[in-house]
Amino acid sequence: MADKIDVLLVGPKKPVIVDGLSSAFNLHILADAKDKDAFMAGLADRIRGFAVSVSSERIDGPLMARFPKLEIVSTFAVGYDHVDAKWAGERGIVVTNTPGVLTEEVADTALGLLLCTVREFPQAERYLRAGKWLERPYRLTPATLRDRTVGLVGMGAIGQAIARRLDGFKVPVVYHSRKPRAGVPYKHYPDLIAMAQDVDILLTIVPGGPGTQNMIDAKVLDALGPDGIFINMARGSVVDEPALIKALQEKRIMSAGLDVFVNEPDVPKELLAMENVVLFPHLGSGSVATRRAMDRLVVNNLLAWGSGKDPLTPVPEAPWPPKKRV
Numbered sequence: 548m549a550d551k552i553d554v555l556l557v558g559p560k561k562p563v564i565v566d567g568l569s570s571a572f573n574l575h576i577l578a579d580a581k582d583k584d585a586f587m588a589g590l591a592d593r594i595r596g597f598a599v600s601v602s603s604e605r606i607d608g609p610l611m612a613r614f615p616k617l618e619i620v621s622t623f624a625v626g627y628d629h630v631d632a633k634w635a636g637e638r639g640i641v642v643t644n645t646p647g648v649l650t651e652e653v654a655d656t657a658l659g660l661l662l663c664t665v666r667e668f669p670q671a672e673r674y675l676r677a678g679k680w681l682e683r684p685y686r687l688t689p690a691t692l693r694d695r696t697v698g699l700v701g702m703g704a705i706g707q708a709i710a711r712r713l714d715g716f717k718v719p720v721v722y723h724s725r726k727p728r729a730g731v732p733y734k735h736y737p738d739l740i741a742m743a744q745d746v747d748i749l750l751t752i753v754p755g756g757p758g759t760q761n762m763i764d765a766k767v768l769d770a771l772g773p774d775g776i777f778i779n780m781a782r783g784s785v786v787d788e789p790a791l792i793k794a795l796q797e798k799r800i801m802s803a804g805l806d807v808f809v810n811e812p813d814v815p816k817e818l819l820a821m822e823n824v825v826l827f828p829h830l831g832s833g834s835v836a837t838r839r840a841m842d843r844l845v846v847n848n849l850l851a852w853g854s855g856k857d858p859l860t861p862v863p864e865a866p867w868p869p870k871k872r873v
């Protein structure tokens with residue numbers, strides 16, 4: 548219909564997103580196009596909004612530039628390193644993500660991964676299933692959460708939700724971030740290496756992207772030391788993955804729990820072969836209810852914008868109201 552705004556759905560056809568947008572917009576579904584280039588070329592002058600249904604879709608400058616009337620990119624996921632938000636913001640395109648609705652779910656997953664890694668629960672379960680308990684009990688775990696300190700790298704909303712859970716477990720928390728966070732009761736370390744030296748477990752929960760690329764490198768891992776445990780709930784890009792693999796192989800750190808990888812879903816074979824790692828297939832927000840709430844927020848951002856209201860959750864690099872369009 549000519550009076551409706553044209554929106555392009557990039558990524559899989561999720562029912563909540565398709566149903567939520569179909570009546571308000573002319574929704575064009577890239578996944579249905581046989582020839583995607585021709586499909587996008589045919590829509591170039593009409594598309595004013597993108598709905599991005601998964602974070603594995605790369606939304607870069609050259610893609611957005613194909614649509615000169617583009618005003619909004621509403622993406623799924625709290626982390627938006629898959630969208631070039633700086634490029635968009637500089638051109639007056641607002642970018643929205645899905646914060647808030649996944650905070651507690653991701654924090655739950657973080658605690659699950661932490662406990663699994665420290666107390667070797669997946670390994671112990673595999674041991675039982677293999678019939679080995681009949682021979683002898685599973686080993687006592689060298690690691691424990693008792694009398695240990697967790698250093699959070701990042702203290703945003705999810706970091707704070709993880710810290711609250713650790714308070715309940717009576718595990719001391721400290722954190723590193725560029726600036727201390729107002730109203731947060733935990734000790735702040737301006738220096739990551741100094742914190743890694745002082746803690747037993749390092750848990751990353753920072754945004755991905757160039758600002759945090761490889762921040763966990765060989766030096767940080769060596770500061771954590773041979774009894775140290777590394778947990779990554781952020782993005783694969785925040786850790787120098789080959790350096791992590793080497794540190795694990797050489798037992799320069801004790802173990803790692805990883806929910807995220809550099810080249811998902813392709814996990815390095817060296818990690819798959821190790822017993823001293825727990826590997827999750829990017830489960831952070833992965834429940835039906837939370838993913839549905841995230842899909843719903845993708846829709847609601849577009850509906851708000853489409854009806855002349857403020858988008859609900861714009862990101863700082865591509866804010867609302869937009870800068871003057873260039």
Ligand code: 8YV
Binds near residue numbers: 603623649830
């Ligand atoms: C993933 C996440 O997007 O919101 C984020 O930033 O990392 C997750 O919710 C999701 O797990 C799909 O990969």
